[in-house]
Amino acid sequence: MAARRPLILISNDDGIDAPGIHALAAAMVPLGEVHVVAPLLEQSAVGHAITLRDPVRAHPWPFRGPHGKITAHAVTGTPADCVKLAIDKLLPRTPDLVVSGINQGPNAAVNVIYSGTVSAATEAAILGIDALAISYCRWVGGDFGPSAVIAQRIARQTLQRGLPPGILLNVNVPDLSLQAMKGVLITRQARSRWEEAYSERLDPFERPYYWMAGTFVNLDDGENTDLQALETGYVSVTPIQHDLTAHDWLDELGTWTLESEASTGS
C-alpha cells in the first residue's frame, strides 16, 4: 500500500480570495493533499492575535483555480485562529505541514512581529507542526509565479527533512524573475523599527483622528540579515522561533537587587 500523501494546510493574512493564496495552493497540490483555511477578510498586521471574546464561523468556500477544486473554509477570525480551528475541527487529521502566504509584501526584519502571515506559521510551530511563511516582496500586483516555485521547493525539502520542534521558516522572495534571482541565503532578522509619523486629520464633524504612517528604518549594518539578502537579489530564509526569552541576558539581570527588596517573607 502506498504511503499516505502528506496533508498540507494553507492559510494567509491577505484573505481567502487573495491572488497569493491561489498561487500557493497550486504549488502545493503536487506535494500532497491540500486544504485551505484562511481569513474571510484581510488581516494584515494583526500580529499573533487570537479571538477569545467572540465566536468565529467557518464558511465552506468555493476555492477554484488552475489548481482545480480544493477543500477550503473561510474563517471570520485571524490567521492564528484559522490554524487552531483547522487543526481542532476542520481537517480530517493533523497536517504534516502548514504553509502561510504567499503574502503580498515582505515580512522581514521587525515586521515579522506584526505579521499575520508569519503568525499562522508560528501557531503551527507552537502546536508541533512543521510550518513555512512565504512573502513576495512587492506591495501591489506583480507575478506570484516565482514565489510559488520557491515555496514548492522549500516545502518539498521541509516535508523530506522536517524541522526541529518550535522552529519555522520565514521565506521572503524578491520581486525578480527566477532567472534574475541570485540564489537563497539563510538569514537573521535585521534590527529595525518603524518611526511613526501619524497623520492627524479632522473628520466631517471637525473631530480629530489619527492614521498610522511612518518610515521604516534599518538599524542593522551587520552581515547575514534578511534585508541585505533581499536588497541584493537573494531569496531570504530565516529560521524563526517563538521563545522570546533573552537567554543571553539572564545572568546580567541576576545582578539586579530584585530579590532582597521584593522578598519580605521570613
Place this chain on the structure above:
Amino acid sequence: MAARRPLILISNDDGIDAPGIHALAAAMVPLGEVHVVAPLLEQSAVGHAITLRDPVRAHPWPFRGPHGKITAHAVTGTPADCVKLAIDKLLPRTPDLVVSGINQGPNAAVNVIYSGTVSAATEAAILGIDALAISYCRWVGGDFGPSAVIAQRIARQTLQRGLPPGILLNVNVPDLSLQAMKGVLITRQARSRWEEAYSERLDPFERPYYWMAGTFVNLDDGENTDLQALETGYVSVTPIQHDLTAHDWLDELGTWTLESEASTGS
C-alpha cells in the same frame, strides 16, 4: 536646577478603566511624571496587532483615583497602537519608561506571544525605550496591591540601571500577600501550548459557530521557568526580546540544499 523627573508612560490591554491600571498608576506617581495612554476597550489576546487600515482616535480621559488626577487618553486601538501614538503625538517628550499592566491574569510561557499587555512593552523596546509588563496571576478580582509594590520596585531599579537595547522585563506576580511571597526569580519562558477544544454551537437560526476553548499544557519540566517560579510562590521576572531568529539553528539550516535548487541564475 533639579534634574527633570522621569516621564513614565502607562498602558495595558484590559482597557483604561480596568482596576489594574489604576493600581499601577498610583505606584508610578512617586517615581516620575505619569501619563496614561490605554485602549478604550479591552484588547486581551490581540498579540502584537497594530491598526493600519482604520483610523484611531485618542479621547482625553478623566483618570482619577487615589493617585489624584493623571493626564490620560483612551485610544480606539490596540496596546501597540497606544504606545506608538503616545510617543509620536500625545506625550510632551519621549518617555523614560513604559510600564504595561497590571494585567488581570498571568502572561507567562507561550501566552507571552498572545499578550496585549506584553506587546505594549515590546513596542516600547522596539522604539528604544525601557519597558516592563506586569501581570497579576489571578483571573478575576483580588488585590492588585502586592503587584503594584513589586511593579514600583522593579520600575525604580529599571530607571536607575537601564535595560540593554531591545530587552524588556516581563513580570508575573503570584496571587499572594507580599509576606507570603518567597522572593523574585529570574526566569525563562516555559515551553507550553494551548490544546484547543473549540466549542461547536448553533446560533438561534441553527447555523454553526465556534468558540475557542482549550487546555493549557506545560511541556517544560526543566529548571528556571516562569511557570515553576509562579507555582512555587515566587515573582517571575523574564527578560524578553523581539528578535525571533532561531540563531542556534542557522548553521544546521545551511546544510539544506536550498541554494542549488532555487538558483537558476547564471
